[in-house]
Amino acid sequence: MDRPNFDRLVKDGLPAVTPVIHVLDVGQALRNIDTVEGAGCPGAFLINHDFPMEDFLPVLREVRAARTDLWLGVNFLAQTGGVGFPVLGQLAQEGCRIDAYWADDARIDEREEAQAEAEQIARIRAQSGWGGLYLGGVAFKKQRPVNPEDHAEAARKALLYMDVVCTSGIATGQEADLTKIENFRAALGDAPLALASGITPENAHLYAPLVDIFLVATGINFDGDFHNIDPARLNALLEVTRNARKGAHP
Template identity: 70%
Template sequence: MTHQDFTTALRGPETLVTPVIHVLDAGQALRNLDTVDAAGCPGAFLINHDFSMEEFLPILKEIRAARPDLWLGVNFLDQPGDIAFPILGQLARDGCQIDAYWADDARIDERVEKQDIADDIARIRKQSGWTGVYLGGVAFKKQRPVPEEQYARAARFSVPYLDVVTTSGIATGHEADLSKIETFRNAIGDAPLALASGITPENAAEYCGLVNCFLVATGINHPGDFYNIDPARLDTLLAITRKQGETV
């Protein structure tokens, strides 16, 4: 799947499922990516919870060399776009194309009209030469708290800067309040919206009509396992999103 194919699919009736793999090493990541590919997901995100970004880069290159055609997104833990985009641009020049970047914090400030930091990130993204899809966290877990009454403003401000507006519940594994997602959807109109915490096969149907993409990890992993996808739970989640896509 190309960047353009993914962007087009986001506009379709089915909520996309892009599993998030907490990487330990290349072998563990590749085994999980094969599970994702076999299930028919468009691709997956890789994240470095257990080591530094610098240690992550050679692992990414190894994974990309082993799976040159697989759609791969990345989250460099706690790194905003101004740090990530130059690195992604260099990776691409080195032959390691990353298809999407998900930043925990898009640096949108709902308290002010002028988005100086987001403007700087947009400039750095353009200068980097990286051409992938940008998902940015807005009112996102573990970031500066945004008051509920400012959700709509934060979401609306983020649209010009992001390919996919991305939000979450209060923490990893915690489902988002449905009213928050409804507020985001109303604020951003038909712009793509992703949800990045708390999705499970048991609750996914509540969000399908509001969200274009699920970024999901613990909700489809083996019980008590932070690192490995349970193929049965992934298949169950996909059955729900595909059914929703057929009935819209």
């Protein structure tokens, strides 16, 4: 665990809100980042839903050059850390700092004792020279289904291979089953847990005592707009998290 990196996100026992920006271009990304920073969020994630990873890299370079102090995470859509870490290492060598990588699939198999794919990704990460925070998707949307009775085992196995275990509901914009999050929390103990779908100002109070980081997009965007954050909804979500302490689940 890169504790100083993680502590920048989570302070005073409150869950961190790191909005996810579905990037169209540099200007749109920066406008949304201004909204995120203006609301007082500790950072943001950028994701390339609309174009390939190769076209995303120039955008990342320009965003970092324009916002040198921003805590910035990325998701390379549909790419594991095995693909992402070498790219992040190259960006770092160029002076383009990326603080966190979120992969939808950390390649954890709760059915197996040995985690060959996760081990390989860990080796690639070490060899890449990239030193940021790794959030790995476990029992995550659009990946191989995991039986609910195996959620706790998946979470426990994941602990060895990432800094923050990240899970979700069944689809983008779909809230996670609360029992699933409770089971992840119990399995992880004090280790960090991130939730990455279906969070809204209306339901965040259910998850805030259990989760360390909220990765949220559609729940705070303007209605019918996949790409732009509504400042009013973001502020409403932050107000919920400010009133909820982790570990204080009713």
